[in-house]
Amino acid sequence: MTISFTINGQPQSVQDDAGDIKLLDYMHEMMTPSLTGTKFCCGMGICRACTVSMTKAPNPNAEPIVSCSTALATVNGADITTIEGVSGGDALLPIQTAFLKHFSFQCGYCTPGFVMASQIFLDWLTTAPVTEAELDAAIEDAIGDHICRCTGYVRYQEALRETALAVINGEAAQ
16 A cells, blocks of 8 residues: 655655655655755644645645654645745745745744745635734734744734735735
């Protein structure tokens, strides 16, 4: 039996005896080329630096998952998107541009996780909009558990709020 999934649109398949291998380890050590943009930090899924996007039937919406503690068996049948696959080109996503504009990060180690969670949130806004009054609470739900050692929280939240308002108001593509 095999475990099959995609990463950034590329089909992946491993034997079921590899089901305990963590997704992050697979991306860093077993893929060619290695996908190292997703960062390893705490190794327990607490800091969320290793966040990637997972879409898995029957849920059509992407969900953020912590790849450092997610076993490959869990992603069987899923479509995984990493920081390398989120933009689909050389252009920055609006959220990445907003993070730069707001000087959201210092060292940048946590940034891939923030980008992934933020982009999932922005995509979600197109199918489940929130009001401006609900936005701050929704942003807290989306990125509030992420840990930034350089304490860029307020700047990440401000950048996501600005980008989300543009989506809510129909002013920009996310």
